[in-house]
Amino acid sequence: MPYTTYLVEKGASHSFVAEAKPPTVTMPRIKALMTGSLPGFVDVIRNLNSPALLEDSVIRQAKAAGKRIVFYGDETWVKLFPKHFVEYDGTTSFFVSDYTEVDNNVTRHLDKVLKRGDWDILILHYLGLDHIGHISGPNSPLIGQKLSEMDSVLMKIHTSLQSKERETPLPNLLVLCGDHGMSETGSHGASSTEEVNTPLILISSAFERKPGDIRHPKHVQQTDVAATLAIALGLPIPKDSVGSLLFPVVEGRPMREQLRFLHLNTVQLSKLLQENVPSYEKDPGFEQFKMSERLHGNWIRLYLEEKHSEVLFNLGSKVLRQYLDALKTLSLSLSAQVAQYDIYSMMVGTVVVLEVLTLLLLSVPQALRRKAELEVPLSSPGFSLLFYLVILVLSAVHVIVCTSAESSCYFCGLSWLAAGGVMVLASALLCVTVSVLTNVLVGGNTPRKNPVHPSSRWSELDLLILLGTAGHVLSLGASSFVEEEHQTWYFLVNTLCLALSQETYRNYFLGDDGEPPCGLCVEQGHDGATAAWQDGPGCDVLERDKGHGSPSTSEVLRGREKWMVLASPWLILACCRLLRSLNQTGVQWAHRPDLGHWLTSSDHKAELSVLAALSLLIVFVLVQRGCSPVSKAALALGLLGVYCYRAAIGSVRFPWRPDSKDISKGIIEARFVYVFVLGILFTGTKDLLKSQVIAADFKLKTVGLWEIYSGLVLLAALLFRPHNLPVLAFSLLIQTLMTKFIWKPLRHDAAEITVMHYWFGQAFFYFQGNSNNIATVDISAGFVGLDTYVEIPAVLLTAFGTYAGPVLWASHLVHFLSSETRSGSALSHACFCYALICSIPVSTYIVLVTSLRYHLFIWSVFSPKLLYEGMHLLITAAVCVFFTAMDQTRLTQS
C-alpha cells in the first residue's frame, strides 16, 4: 500500500495498533468502535428482540447534533443504526465467496459523494478483504490486489479531502481502521494475536508532520476510537465508553484545550465507574481523578492570573501527566469490569449441574429395576464428616475468591444466606454422589441376580436409542449442527421408524411362515442396517419387562390389523416427510420454498382455510374418543371457536363470506375458546381428584388424564398459526398409530417408550417451524385473546406455543403409561428416563459452551441455544412434577 505508507511515514498522521477484545466478530467490534463499550454475552441476550443498538454511540450523538451521516458497506451498520444515516447502501455479508462485488458496491458511490460534500461524516465499510481471508487465507495472491485497490481508494479520498479543505475552515479527519484481524487460517473470532491486532491510522492536516519511529506504533485499545472521535467532532463522549482519548491526536492544541479534553474524558469515565462499581471511591483511578481535578483547578487559577508562562507550562504538563495516569487506570479497571466472563459463578453452576447428572447416571441400574426405588441416601453418618468438611472448604474458597477478585461476580453479589444455601446444596450432592458410588462399587457384585446379561438383552432399538442420544449430544459441540439441529432429530426419528418397521416384520414373519409380500426383504435388509446390528434377540423384545411369557402376538392379531401394524411405520414416515416440507427452519436451507409460505401467502387463503378446517376435524375425531360426553361437546365448540378466531383475525375465511373486510383482534372468539380450555382442564382435574379420593375405578383416572391432554390440544390449536394446524393433526395421528399398532402389540418397555416420546417431541418442536434461533419464536401466540400486553399470561402462552410439541408428547406419555399399566412402576420409570434423557444434553451443553466461550459464533448460535435449553429444562421440570404427582396418586390408590 504505497500511498498509505507514504502518509504514515511522511504525512500528517498518527498510527496505532488498536487491540480488539475477543470475540473478534464484526458486529460486536462495530459496537466497540462506535460506543466505546465492550459488549458481552448478557448484552446480546438483552438486545435480542431489537437488533438495533440502544446504547449511546458516536453515531447517535452526531445525529443528535444535527450532523449528516452517509454510510456505504456492511449491512450490519444499517441494522445497528437504523434511521441514523441520511443516505446508505448496505451490502449483505452472507455470501462470503464474493469479494469484488461487495467492494464495488461501496466504491461506486464514492466519486459522487465526494464531489457533493453535503455530509459531515462518511463511513465506508469494505468487506472484500475479510471475504478473501475466509476463502483462501492470509497468504492468498488476491490479498495483494485487494490491498492496492484499497490503497487507491484511500488516495482518492485523501486527495479529494485535501482539495476540499481549501474551501472550508475546519480540517478534515480521515480514520482508517479495521474491525478485527485475520488468523493464520484466514478466519477470525478467537483471541490470537493476529486476530486481535488491528491497524488504526488517523490522517488530518491538523496534525503536525513529525518524523517518528513508525516501525513500532503504540498499542491502544479499540474502544479508544469512540472517545477520540467524539472529542474530535466536538460531541459528548458516549455514555458507556470505557476508552480513553488518544492523546497524540490533541497534542498540537493549546495546553488549555488539551486539559479540557482530558477532563471531559475522565469525568465521563468516573461517572461510568460510579454507576458500575459500588465501592468506586476506593478505586485508585478515581483517587487519581480527584487529585488531577484539584491540580487542574490550580492551573486554571494560575492561567487566569496570567503568571509566568514557564511555571504555567510546568504545572500544566504535570496536570497532563496526572490526567493521563488517571485515564489509564480508570479505563483499565472499567474494561476489566465489563469484559470478563464471570468464571466463578459459571463454575459453581456447572458443578451443581454435573453433580445432579452424576447422581442420575449412577442411579440408573437402581431406578430401572423392577421396583423402581430411587432411594437417595441423605443421612448416612459416615459421610456427615465429609459433608461438613466440604462445606468448610467451599466457604473458604468462596471467601478467598470473593475478596481477591477485582471484577464483580454474580455469585459473590448474592446475599450470604443464598450463597450458603448453594454451597450446602453442592456439598450435599457431592456427599450423596460419593455414597451412591461406594454403594455401587461395594454392593455391585451381590444383588446382580435377576437383571442380566446386558449384552444379550439389548435389541437394535436400544442400541439405536443409545447411539442416537450419544450422537445428538456430541453434535451439540459443532455450531452447524446446533443451527441445523432439526436435521438431527428428523434423521433420528426416521431411523427409529425404520428400526420399528424392521421389528414388526421380524415379529410377524419370522414366527409364522406366511407368504411374505414382495419387496419386503429389501426393506428389511435396510432396516437391519440402520439399526446397525442384525443378530439381536428377536424374542426378548416380546418378553421384555415381563416375568412370564406372553402369548405370541402373531397369534392374537390377524388379517387387517396385521397389515396395519406392518404399514404404520411407513405411514408415520410419510407423515414426517410431509411435515418436514411444511416449515423450512435452520440456517442453510431456511430460504428454500416451503408449504408454509405457500399457504400463508394471500393468494392461497382458500386452500389454507380448507386445510385448517380439515386439520381441526381430524383433531376432533382423534381426540374425542377418550373424552366424557360433556368434554366432547366442549371440545367441539372449542375447535369451532378456534376456526372463528382465525376467521376473525383474517387468516382464514368462511365459505359463505368469501371476502370479509372487517378484521378484528378476535378477542371475544379467543376468550370463548379459553373458557372451554379451562373447562376441559377443570373437568380433567376433577376426575383425577375424584379417582384419588374415592379410589373407585381406574378408568376415571385415565379419562381424567385424557381430558387434561385434550385441553392442552385445544389450547395448542388456538395458539398455532393456521398453517401449522396440520402439525397438530399429524402429531395426534402419529400418536394414535404408534399407540395402537406399535407400542401395544410390540410391548416395548417404559424406558423405550419414553425415549421415543421424547424424540418425537423434539422433532415436532422443529416441525412447528422453531429453530435454535430466537427469531423463530412466534411471539404472536402471547397476544391471543389479550387486549394489551400483559406480561405473565403472554410469557406463559408464548412458552406453551413454542414448546407445544414436547409438552403434548409428554402428556400423551403420561396418559398412555397410566392407561397401560402392566407393571406398576412404569410411570416412575418413565419419569426417571424423561429427566435423564433431557438432562444429559443440557448439562453436556453447559460444559461445552463454557469451554467454547471465545468461539466465533458464541453469541449468534450457542447462546440462543442455551436460552432454548434453559427454557426446555424448566418445562421438563414441570412435566416431571406432573409425572410424580400422577405416580403419587397411584401409590395412594394401591
Added chain:
Amino acid sequence: MKDNDIKRLLYTHLLCIFSIILSVFIPSLFLENFSILETHLTWLCICSGFVTAVNLVLYLVVKPNTSSKRSSLSHKVTRFLKCCIYFLMSCFSFHVIFVLYGAPLIELALETFLFAVILSTFTTVPCLCLLGPNLKAWLRVFSRNGVTSIWENSLQITTISSFVGAWLGALPIPLDWERPWQVWPISCTLGATFGYVAGLVISPLWIYWNRKQLTYKNN
C-alpha cells in the same frame, strides 16, 4: 476345506475392491475432465457397472452355492428376468426411502435415483447372485442364526456395512464447510462405497478369526 474356502472368499473380495479402484482410474484415460466429485454421476454409473460385472463373473466362475441342479434354458431366462425386476424394485424402494429421509422430491431426482442404484449394486446384486430371486432364502440369511455358509455370512456383513456407510455418509451434510463432497448425494455415495469396501475387507478377516465358533448346518 474351510481355510480353502476363506481364501477363495478373500480373493473374490479383493477382486471386487480392485474393480472399484479401477472404476476410479480407468475412465480418466478415456474421458476428458473425469473426476469423482465433478462428474459424479458418470462415476456412479461406471462404478455400478463395474461392480455388477465383477459380481456376475465371479458368480459364474466360483459358483459358491452348490445346488447345481440342471435346469432348462427357459428357466434360466425367467430367473434372470426375475433378478432384473428385483433389482429395479430395490432401486425404487431405496429411492422412496431416501425421499422419506428428506431428499428433495423433484429436483435432483436423477442424483437420488443413481444413489439408489449404487446402493442396490452394493447390496441387492450380491444377494441376487448368491441367493437368486428367492425371498425365503433372503429372509433366512438376514434373520438371526440363519446363515449356512461363509458366503452368506460375508454377504450379511458387506450388506450391513454398506447400509451403515450410507447412513453415516449423511452426517456431514449439514456442516458449513462448503466442501464439494458435501453436496447431496456425494457424501452418501462415498459413504456407501467406503462401507462396502470396509465390509469386503472385514468379512474374511472376521470369519477367519471366528472360524472355530462358526458352525454351519451344512458342514
